[in-house]
Amino acid sequence: MTDFRLNRRMFGLLAAGAAASSLLPSMARASGGLVAATFPGxxxxxxxxxxxxxxxxxGYDLTVAPALSQDQLTKVMASPGAPAFDTLxxxxxxxxxxxxxxxxxKIDPTRLKNWxxxxxxxxxxxxxxxxxxxDGIVYNPDLVPKPKGYRDLFENPAYAGLVSWTGFDSNTAVMAYTQIAKIFGxxxxxxxxxxxxxxxxADLRAGVTDTTNHQMALYQQGEIAVFMGSTNNVAHLKSLGLNADFVQPETGSPASPVNIHLTKGSANVDAAYAYMDAALDAGAQATFQSPPTEMFPTNADVELTxxxxxxxxxxxxxxxxxxxWVSINKYRDEWTSTFIALIAS
Known part of the structure; x- marks a missing residue:
């Protein structure tokens, strides 16, 4: 199992990668194209x-710039007058x-034909x-039994040393922790x-990694068998030929809508609306339903698989x-700091 010293090295590598990826928006900006922030992977x-x-x-050029949600906000907040991304x-x-x-x-819905x-x-x-x-629980049925919910992961010895967790920068983790807080608190x-x-x-602390992407890598290597994830994570793992299943915890699966937003100060507003419409296109959303993404289509014309x-x-x-989330955000920084200090101790 990866220990926290490795995790901190991974944080350094991620920081270096983030610095390198920050060149993408500026390069695209120089060419006059739309820069759209999108989740990595x-x-x-x-x-x-x-x-x-x-x-x-x-009629527009598009540069897809990979960045996690928190990184998107950090980069835009760093240069509010000239945002790093046209859309988030x-x-x-x-x-x-x-x-x-x-x-x-706020957007103008009349500019979206798929609205x-x-x-x-x-x-x-x-x-x-x-x-x-x-969101819920992703697990490997070859290595562990199907969990009923979050409580199993703490109380059933079958999962000892095989569960991975991540910090409060992850929305998936935050939603899981709020559910766990209701169970044990x-x-x-x-x-x-x-x-x-x-x-x-100590097993729980040793199972903490920096990101879901790192958890996916550990899962592929057989170092972990369970992590808090989404149906999209399961689809991606299956596309790689791995055995993975999804569990909706008995306490319920938190849901998280994913939206495209127009960044204030964008110089490519027309292109941004074209990009939003493309993401809502029935053909595009039908394609996104397939592995390795398996996204739920919000366009009502798309028949569900x-x-x-x-x-x-x-x-x-x-x-x-x-x-x-308004309530969560009041405490999120405090929770993040406390969790980091706890894991590092």
Whole structure:
């Protein structure tokens, strides 16, 4: 199992990679193209291959710049007058922060021809929802039994030393920890109950890594068998020929809509709307339903695949449970600092 010293080296490598990737926006900016921030990995590959020709057909150049949600905000906040990205791809936790810091603007729905194809829940005033991520537990059925929920991971010895966790920079992790806080504490904000679990277990602390991408790598190497992830993570692992299954915890699966936002100060507004429309295109979203991405399509004209509908149907969308991100963001920095200090101790 990877220890925290390796994790800190990984943080350094990630920082170096982030510095290198920061050149992408400036290079694209110099060429006058739209710079769209997108999650690294399968998201980046899918958006680059599928959306680039659609945006090109609309008359614009597109540069897909990979960056995690927190990194997107950090880079835009560093140069608010000349944002590093024309559009952001983030979830509600970061959207609340972006609105608070005046980093994104409300959109004009009349400029999106696919707007009418979206259910009201997906018609965000700060940008359309392009998919909904369902989070839960990813596990390897070859190595461990199917968990019922989060409690199993702490109390069943079958999982000892095989579960990986990550920090509070991850939306997936935050949503899991709020659920765990309800199980072992007094409610979703009782993070002291979660910290106590890690303080009392060296195995749990040893299982902490820096990012979900690192967890995916450890999973592929057989070093871990369980991590907090999404249906998209399972689809990607399966595309690599690995055995992976998804569990919706008995306490429920937190849902996280993913939206495209127009960055305040973008010099490529017309291109940004063309890019949003491309991401909502029925053909594009039908493609994104396939492995290794398997994204839920928000365009109502797209028929759901059996794999997608087994996790979420359109009738279930209205009943999805979304965490209170405004409340979470009040404590997130404090939780992050406490968790880092705990793991490093």
């Amino acid at each position: 399968s998201w980046e590959d899918a958006y680059r291959s599928v959306l680039t020709p659609l945006v090109k057909a609309a 791809l983030i979830s509600p936790g970061q959207m609340a922060t972006a609105i608070e810091h005046d980093l994104i603007v 009418s194809k979206l259910a009201p829940a997906f018609q965000g005033e700060y940008g359309p929802t392009v998919t909904v991520q369902i 007094t409610g979703p904000e009782d993070m002291d109950a979660v910290f106590k679990l890690f303080k009392d277990s 059996p794999n997608i509908s087994s996790v979420l149907t359109r009738d279930q969308v209205a009943g999805l449970a979304y965490p209170d």
